[in-house]
Amino acid sequence: MMTQVTTSGQAERRRGRRPGGTDTRAALLAAAQEVFREQGYDGATVRAIARRAGVDAAMVNHWFGGKESLFAEAVLRLPFNPQDRIGALVREGSLDTLGERLVRAFLTVWDAQDGGVFAALIRSVAAHEQVAKALREFFHNNVFGQLVDVSDGLGELRANLVASQMIGLGMVRYVARFEPAAEQDVETVARAVGPTVQRYLTGKID
Amino acid sequence: MMTQVTTSGQAERRRGRRPGGTDTRAALLAAAQEVFREQGYDGATVRAIARRAGVDAAMVNHWFGGKESLFAEAVLRLPFNPQDRIGALVREGSLDTLGERLVRAFLTVWDAQDGGVFAALIRSVAAHEQVAKALREFFHNNVFGQLVDVSDGLGELRANLVASQMIGLGMVRYVARFEPAAEQDVETVARAVGPTVQRYLTGKID
Known part of the structure; x- marks a missing residue:
């Protein structure tokens, strides 16, 4: 997981986006692991995960495309849905x-x-x-x-x-x-x- | 596991054996979990498990009938081989x-x-x-x-x-x-x- 985050972060930096993006992505993964564990899949909302990560809910779609893919990566550890x-x-x-x-x-x-x-x-x-x-x-x-x-x-x-x-x-x-x-x-x-x-x-x- | 040990201990006491038998059995189970984890199945010897439990090696046969059944109970958590x-x-x-x-x-x-x-x-x-x-x-x-x-x-x-x-x-x-x-x-x-x-x-x- 960390390798992926780092690699993607490096790619982001090469494309000139804000380096903070990597932190946002990693924070969302960590928050998602916690919130899915606490609430299950149905109970966990994108809003609650973003709030836990301290970022805007729109970041979930931006980085993962949605709750399904965030679950796939955070919990199933699959790089796809x-x-x-x-x-x-x-x-x-x-x-x-x-x-x-x-x-x-x-x-x-x-x-x-x-x-x-x-x-x-x-x-x-x-x-x-x-x-x-x-x-x-x-x-x-x-x-x-x-x-x-x-x-x-x-x-x-x-x-x-x-x-x-x-x-x-x-x-x-x-x-x-x-x-x-x-x-x-x-x-x-x-x-x-x-x-x-x-x-x-x-x-x-x- | 604990329930089994307690029940068997009570039976032992009713039959008038030394109450310490329960402790021996539980100590062997705990020692076996450690030694199998450290040495694998082939590497773990009955002698090493008994030594870790602080009891005579004959106690393994007495309480479990042998290494196979001790593994089955300690690691597989099956009450039979x-x-x-x-x-x-x-x-x-x-x-x-x-x-x-x-x-x-x-x-x-x-x-x-x-x-x-x-x-x-x-x-x-x-x-x-x-x-x-x-x-x-x-x-x-x-x-x-x-x-x-x-x-x-x-x-x-x-x-x-x-x-x-x-x-x-x-x-x-x-x-x-x-x-x-x-x-x-x-x-x-x-x-x-x-x-x-x-x-x-x-x-x-x-």
């Missing part, structure tokens, strides 16, 4: 290969981070009930609907099951680091796990 | 229904605990590289071989994938508590997830 990324993944291919595309994208994103970033996220979710609540609200509001028809009675369960396999894959690859799953190439894992995710999305589960 | 339990599950039915039996057993065991116990385990694994290492060694040495033929080149990957789905299921049910997975009855989840585990155990994964 999973809602947008998953939406794009769904649109770029056919529904019957979505499972494998999801596994491949998940591994590609997290392989590029230090495994410690995934471990820090898991630690935070497991240590703070309010972070778990915020995660739950964010995924229900913004992510699951991208994957499944949540008006179908089974839709939410399907989305939960997809999440279970993805999170568990992250646990064995980045946290417990079981061998060979931790070192296996992305395509081998995508072939092994893709059909699981595909069945949860579109197959028979009851 | 998963090696034995999984071995029994394998023997009690046919191989082509093992996936569903494993899911059912996993949920039954952890539903009976406070969800916080699973969260505490995850937190510990995510926070301490040495706990992750110990977990890895324990599963490789004692658990995976119960599930798969590890002499087959794919065997270890199969076991890793089973672990990924089980751990991920625990994450969504007990830690993130996604709805409806957190509240779904065991049989519904076993029907949905059992085929995944079955495919990882015996199906085509490459």
Whole structure:
């Protein structure tokens, strides 16, 4: 996280904006972590986060584009909004290969981070009930609907099951680091796990 | 954990053994947590754990039956040795229904605990590289071989994938508590997830 902030700050300075921008961005990330932890995702307002950071609420849109992306970066530690990324993944291919595309994208994103970033996220979710609540609200509001028809009675369960396999894959690859799953190439894992995710999305589960 | 220790201590007192036994047991659990964290599973010896607890090494066998069960209780927070339990599950039915039996057993065991116990385990694994290492060694040495033929080149990957789905299921049910997975009855989840585990155990994964 700090590396990102620093890099972005340097870029800002090269473009001649006020150096204070980096401080604003970092202050918003720190404030967001606190406010999401205290209020959950639904309860945390952009206004409350900005007030905690001591900056104008317009700075959230300026630096992050909105509450969803601020949550993604502050809590999920993803440099993008999973809602947008998953939406794009769904649109770029056919529904019957979505499972494998999801596994491949998940591994590609997290392989590029230090495994410690995934471990820090898991630690935070497991240590703070309010972070778990915020995660739950964010995924229900913004992510699951991208994957499944949540008006179908089974839709939410399907989305939960997809999440279970993805999170568990992250646990064995980045946290417990079981061998060979931790070192296996992305395509081998995508072939092994893709059909699981595909069945949860579109197959028979009851 | 504390409840268990107290209950067992009360039972000991009723049977007229020395009340100090409870202290010995609790001291061994605390020492084991430290030594496994420092040395991993392979590196931690029964002798070192007993020395840390200030008791004779024979007390480990007396109170826990051995290093495996001490690890299961001190680190995994399971009141039994998963090696034995999984071995029994394998023997009690046919191989082509093992996936569903494993899911059912996993949920039954952890539903009976406070969800916080699973969260505490995850937190510990995510926070301490040495706990992750110990977990890895324990599963490789004692658990995976119960599930798969590890002499087959794919065997270890199969076991890793089973672990990924089980751990991920625990994450969504007990830690993130996604709805409806957190509240779904065991049989519904076993029907949905059992085929995944079955495919990882015996199906085509490459």
